[in-house]
Amino acid sequence: MKPLVEYCHGAVRALNAQYEMTKVLGHSVTAGSARERLIQDFLLAHLPEMTSMVSGVIIDSEGRRSKQQDIVLMLKSMPRLPFASGHDLIFQEGAVATFEIKTEITPSILEAISLNIESVKTLAPSTLDGVQFGDLDWPYNRILNAVITYGGSGLESIKKTLATLPEARQPDVYFDLTKGMLVKNDGVLFGLDGSSSFLVFNDPSVGLARLLTLLSKVTGRLVMRGVKWDSYII
Numbered sequence: 001m002k003p004l005v006e007y008c009h010g011a012v013r014a015l016n017a018q019y020e021m022t023k024v025l026g027h028s029v030t031a032g033s034a035r036e037r038l039i040q041d042f043l044l045a046h047l048p049e050m051t052s053m054v055s056g057v058i059i060d061s062e063g064r065r066s067k068q069q070d071i072v073l074m075l076k077s078m079p080r081l082p083f084a085s086g087h088d089l090i091f092q093e094g095a096v097a098t099f100e101i102k103t104e105i106t107p108s109i110l111e112a113i114s115l116n117i118e119s120v121k122t123l124a125p126s127t128l129d130g131v132q133f134g135d136l137d138w139p140y141n142r143i144l145n146a147v148i149t150y151g152g153s154g155l156e157s158i159k160k161t162l163a164t165l166p167e168a169r170q171p172d173v174y175f176d177l178t179k180g181m182l183v184k185n186d187g188v189l190f191g192l193d194g195s196s197s198f199l200v201f202n203d204p205s206v207g208l209a210r211l212l213t214l215l216s217k218v219t220g221r222l223v224m225r226g227v228k229w230d231s232y233i234i
Contacts, residue, residue, distance in 0.1 A: 008212070009205035015042060016177055019103075019150045036070055036101040039148055043071070043099075046212055048220040051096055052076050056088035058095050058143075061126040061231035065089075066119040071099035073219055078227075091232075092123045093225045097144035097218060105152035105176070107161040114169035117145045121168045129226030135217045137188065141225075144218050146173040146211075155179050155200055163197040170197070173211060181207030189214050 001009070018038050025031040044053050051073040058066040068087065074080060078094030098120055100113050125141045132140060152158070155174075159182055162170055172189065174182040182198040183189055193199055201207045 002209075004209045004212075005205055008208040011042070012177055012204045012208055015039075016150070019177070032103060035103055035150065039099070039101050040071055043215070047073070047215055050076060050222065051219045054080065054082075054088050054090065055086055056080075056083075056090055058090045058092055058098075058120060058123055060092040060123040061228065062124065064123055066098075066123060067116045069098045069116070069120070070101045073097040073099075075223055075225065077224055091227065092143075093125050093141075093227045095120075095143050096223075097146060097215065100147045100171075102147070102149045103151070105147070105149040105158070107153060107157060109152075110158070110161050110165070113147060113171075114165050117171055118166075118169045120145060125225070126228040126231045127226050130224055132221050132223040134221035136221075138218050138221070139188065140223075144173070144215075145171045146175065146215075147171045148175045149177070151178045152176060155182060155202065158182065159196075159198050159200065173214070174198075175204075175207055175211050177204055177208075180204050181211060183210070183214070189217075 015038060019035055022031045022034045025034060040053060054072050054074060055070060056072060057068055058072065072090050073096045074090055074094040075096060078091060080091065080094065081089035100116060120143055128141060155176065158174060170184060172184045180202040182200055185193060185196055185199045190199060201210060
């Protein structure tokens with residue numbers, strides 16, 4: 001077992017153990033917040049330090065706004081409109097990735113999640129000006145959409161449901177801490193492999209290792225994005 005996978009094997013067990021501990025909280029909203037924080041702290045400790053981790057709504061220069069996002073990774077070079085509640089307004093040009101964190105996911109729950117994803121994908125940057133260095137495979141203005149859950153339906157069942165959704169509602173990554181990971185098979189995050197809509201990784205330890213590496217590809221670039229600020233005002 002490679003060191004990264006061995007490490008992630010232990011990390012999966014630790015995260016699942018901490019999830020079990022949150023059950024003592026009883027109150028669903030409080031427990032949900034604690035479980036979301038577990039994932040947030042883990043990502044914060046393991047990703048390149050070129051992004052900030054916030055929660056809130058993403059807006060674009062046309063006045064469109066996304067639904068509430070559990071976690072948004074945003075460029076440290078970009079401003080945001082912060083609020084004491086911790087739910088900020090984030091400019092589209094600054095957003096790099098979004099995460100939906102759920103305790104358990106079934107195919108029926110995916111519909112609401114897919115609408116959240118679509119609300120992000122409909123946003124557009126004010127300009128494509130800018131410069132980036134590093135891994136250039138990831139599209140310059142694309143926001144990665146990820147779903148993370150502590151458990152739920154089998155990957156094949158989730159995969160079939162995701163394949164029936166319009167492309168604009170499909171996540172790039174679906175990760176289940178007990179079952180593994182699905183990754184969109186569009187040739188961007190990984191090379192194209194067959195005709196299936198999603199690649200399947202049935203081992204959650206391997207899934208977590210791949211999640212960390214692909215997030216490092218997306219967040220580890222040096223990016224300076226241009227913004228037509230007047231378009232946010234006029």
